[in-house]
Amino acid sequence: xxxxxxxxxxxxxxxxxxxxxxxxxxxxxxxxxxxxxxxxxxxxxxxxxxxxxxxxxxxxxxxxxxxxxxxxxxxxxxxxxxxxxxxxx
Numbered sequence: 001x002x003x004x005x006x007x008x009x010x011x012x013x014x015x016x017x018x019x020x021x022x023x024x025x026x027x028x029x030x031x032x033x034x035x036x037x038x039x040x041x042x043x044x045x046x047x048x049x050x051x052x053x054x055x056x057x058x059x060x061x062x063x064x065x066x067x068x069x070x071x072x073x074x075x076x077x078x079x080x081x082x083x084x085x086x087x088x089x
Contacts, residue, residue, distance in 0.1 A: 003042045010038030010046075033067055037078050050082040 013035030020028025039046035054061040061084065068079040 006038045006042040010035045010042065013038065029063075033064075037075055040078050040081055047081055051084065054082060054084050 013031050015035075017028045017030070017032025017035055020026070020031055022028070036046070036050060040050065041047075050064070054064060064079065064082065068076055068083075071079060
C-alpha cells in the first residue's frame, strides 16, 4: 500500500515539476527531484530510467550530481542509486 502511495505522490510531483519548469521561475526542478526521490525507491524502472538519462544527457547528470552532493544523508542515499557507475547487481 505504501509503495502505491509513493508512486502516486512521486508521479504527481514529477508532473507538476515538468509543468513548473516551463514557467519563468524554475521551481519545477525542485518538485521534479523530490518526485524522483519518491519514485526511485518504490519503482525499479524509475531508477533505471534516471540512470539511463544520466548516461545520455550530460547536463542532467551534472545537475543530479550537484543535487546529490548537497542533499541530506537519507536523500543522498536514494539519489546515489542512480549514479552511472553505481549498479545494484
